[in-house]
Amino acid sequence: MAKRPMCLLCFLMVLSLGALELMGIPLISGNPLPLNVQEQIEAHPGSIICGEVEQYENTEFSQSVYLKKTYLIHQSKKFPIENVRIFLKKEEDLKPGMRILVKGTLKRVEGPANPGGFDSQQYYACRHIYYFMKNAVLQKKTAVYSGYRQLLLEIKESCRQILKEAAGKDAPVFCAMTLGDKQELDPETQMRYQLAGIIHILAISGLHISILGMGLYNLLKKMGLGIWPAGIFSLGVMLQYGIMTGGSVSTMRAVTMFLIAMGARITGRIYDMMSALSVTAMMILVESPAYLLDSGFLLSFGCVLGMGLAAEKICALAGAEKKWTKALVSPIALQLVTLPVMLKFFGEVSIAGFILNLLVLPSVGVVLTGGMAALLLGILSIPAAKLVILPARVLLLFYEYLCSLAGRSGWSTWIGGEPETWQILVYYGFLITVLFMGQYIKEQLRKKKAVCEETELAEERAEAGCRKLYAIRITAGIFLAVGILILGYHPAGSLKVICLDVGQGDGILVETPEDHHFLIDGGSSSQSEPGRYCLLPALKSQGISWLDGIFISHTDQDHINGVKELLEYMGKGLTTIRAGYLILPAWAERPDAWRELAEAAKTAGVKVMTAGKGDELPCGKVSFSVLWPEKNATGKDVNEEAMVMELSFGDFQMLFTGDIGADTEKKLLAVGGLEDVDCLKVGHHGSRYSTTEAFLEKIKPEVAIISCSLTNTYGHPSPETVERLKEAGSQVEYTMKNGAITVETDGKKLKIGRFRKD
Numbered sequence: 001m002a003k004r005p006m007c008l009l010c011f012l013m014v015l016s017l018g019a020l021e022l023m024g025i026p027l028i029s030g031n032p033l034p035l036n037v038q039e040q041i042e043a044h045p046g047s048i049i050c051g052e053v054e055q056y057e058n059t060e061f062s063q064s065v066y067l068k069k070t071y072l073i074h075q076s077k078k079f080p081i082e083n084v085r086i087f088l089k090k091e092e093d094l095k096p097g098m099r100i101l102v103k104g105t106l107k108r109v110e111g112p113a114n115p116g117g118f119d120s121q122q123y124y125a126c127r128h129i130y131y132f133m134k135n136a137v138l139q140k141k142t143a144v145y146s147g148y149r150q151l152l153l154e155i156k157e158s159c160r161q162i163l164k165e166a167a168g169k170d171a172p173v174f175c176a177m178t179l180g181d182k183q184e185l186d187p188e189t190q191m192r193y194q195l196a197g198i199i200h201i202l203a204i205s206g207l208h209i210s211i212l213g214m215g216l217y218n219l220l221k222k223m224g225l226g227i228w229p230a231g232i233f234s235l236g237v238m239l240q241y242g243i244m245t246g247g248s249v250s251t252m253r254a255v256t257m258f259l260i261a262m263g264a265r266i267t268g269r270i271y272d273m274m275s276a277l278s279v280t281a282m283m284i285l286v287e288s289p290a291y292l293l294d295s296g297f298l299l300s301f302g303c304v305l306g307m308g309l310a311a312e313k314i315c316a317l318a319g320a321e322k323k324w325t326k327a328l329v330s331p332i333a334l335q336l337v338t339l340p341v342m343l344k345f346f347g348e349v350s351i352a353g354f355i356l357n358l359l360v361l362p363s364v365g366v367v368l369t370g371g372m373a374a375l376l377l378g379i380l381s382i383p384a385a386k387l388v389i390l391p392a393r394v395l396l397l398f399y400e401y402l403c404s405l406a407g408r409s410g411w412s413t414w415i416g417g418e419p420e421t422w423q424i425l426v427y428y429g430f431l432i433t434v435l436f437m438g439q440y441i442k443e444q445l446r447k448k449k450a451v452c453e454e455t456e457l458a459e460e461r462a463e464a465g466c467r468k469l470y471a472i473r474i475t476a477g478i479f480l481a482v483g484i485l486i487l488g489y490h491p492a493g494s495l496k497v498i499c500l501d502v503g504q505g506d507g508i509l510v511e512t513p514e515d516h517h518f519l520i521d522g523g524s525s526s527q528s529e530p531g532r533y534c535l536l537p538a539l540k541s542q543g544i545s546w547l548d549g550i551f552i553s554h555t556d557q558d559h560i561n562g563v564k565e566l567l568e569y570m571g572k573g574l575t576t577i578r579a580g581y582l583i584l585p586a587w588a589e590r591p592d593a594w595r596e597l598a599e600a601a602k603t604a605g606v607k608v609m610t611a612g613k614g615d616e617l618p619c620g621k622v623s624f625s626v627l628w629p630e631k632n633a634t635g636k637d638v639n640e641e642a643m644v645m646e647l648s649f650g651d652f653q654m655l656f657t658g659d660i661g662a663d664t665e666k667k668l669l670a671v672g673g674l675e676d677v678d679c680l681k682v683g684h685h686g687s688r689y690s691t692t693e694a695f696l697e698k699i700k701p702e703v704a705i706i707s708c709s710l711t712n713t714y715g716h717p718s719p720e721t722v723e724r725l726k727e728a729g730s731q732v733e734y735t736m737k738n739g740a741i742t743v744e745t746d747g748k749k750l751k752i753g754r755f756r757k758d
Contacts, residue, residue, distance in 0.1 A: 209257075
């Protein structure tokens, strides 16, 4: 670092930010607003705020507006609260730069509620947004606005319309690649590209900026402009392009490094990638330190580190000296640097991406150039735009074919799970050691010609040197393998039951000591796409690629719609997670939802079986006993004839009661078989009509877990039910308050974990 002072300065800055965080100064995570401001907001959430419109977008249910330079107004006093995202009840005619006065309910941006969940709190903290305002009503607005920013929005909208006409169904992909606009991008397309490891081509990145920026610069040079005019014009255009496309962290990084590179070219200075990267990182972190924990920041900078710092050393270790071998090995270096980041935030890494990127990256420039050419020609002629974008659309078909191949294979991703901090540190320790080995080999290869003199002694030394280098390479390979194994290591030996926070619904994940995995229900009536946004991330974060069984208590949508999504993803090849069995209640009359679920399972290659009272499902040291429904149950009342199960492991018992009510509880008490349990998954989300006093007197649960939404309209959990649980001596846990609740036991001792600590 002595030769690169900017790198040293950046390293010290990162250490300083970490030290301040440990000292209780929340610059990286948390809410850095003054405590008196936070208290004022909490005390008066319905107060009026005033701010400047930065950008806006129309959603399906409301108009979303980002305000900057915002302050809270209360009793003629102003409290600065930085930026706020508001959701207007009705669409308003707004323009960037307008100052508006709005009234609504301020609510702190929440963090994730489940393992693997998206961290909205950290994402918005990077943008200095710590509060949302829901149900906002516009009170006043100024007539003055920013003509320049409005012009950029109008240009972007015109470009979007041109691409829609020129590219047809492929327009959303071209909008994402050229405009940074993913609003209309099909979620399944995103999932396919992510599974194939080529999702990065859909974001504005260094590759895009270098192709467009350097392409423009070289074009201007060929047109006769000198270095200075061509360089300055290219700089200006790319800067505006970065602003217009939304200013994501990857875009900011790419544009800033392009500006530095172009500045070096104009002034005749030498461009150093690592120094430019360090300067860019410091500029971004000074403006918003929270980016230090942002996945986009870490991946964007990690990719450049992989190319600029690790690639050469990994190539030396692999003996990749020729250009084509370096092209094969360099992407591996990039993956090795970003591997812990991918697992930490997504729980999986695309193995297919190692191969597919070799096929895709050389042609991305054609797709991007085709999209940009269509934008320019579309101003004059849409038919000409359709013609020029055609080769790019053919390449997109090729990409989709590659994605479908990856989706159909079971090996396209490694679901390694979310590693602990110590695992990440150990892995990077191994990787840094390997890079030092690569640097040593690189230096030895430089000296090879000097050593290889035509003497017998020199030949012996050269042979001994080759053996030494070979040993170093073998050792480096072992270090990398051990590092990766440590990164994916998940200790077993205990039983874990994770009651996920799915809002108004149920979703329970069971992990046995022998590393078998089961899902009990999975649905929500208050959250959209619970399969995609809750079940999949939770499974990936736990490193689960195989579910031994999926139990369905009954077929209400708040118990099954997420499971149905999951099965459909399996059937369409949108995930490499697979399942062995779908276990449904043994009903004589099977409602449409039951049959649809069974059909989705068969399409996904999952076997369907039924279970009723008396069935035992052993799995190693853990067993599931089905207590209800009766084998001759009609299935007409899906709640009262829901599947009731008892899980046993050593001295530990847990009861899962679905949505049964008092009637079924009486029947269970009458037929016998119930006994004391350590943990109860409370029936029907804490409804007043279930979990009766007599039922609790029989099972005497030490811990009771209630899964429901904080804003549900059913009054769940009922105060009467909660009171009955407390009187029975139960420790009551709520997903709506603490997020996912984890019950962990070795068969004797019981430990409760809350995902949200506050």
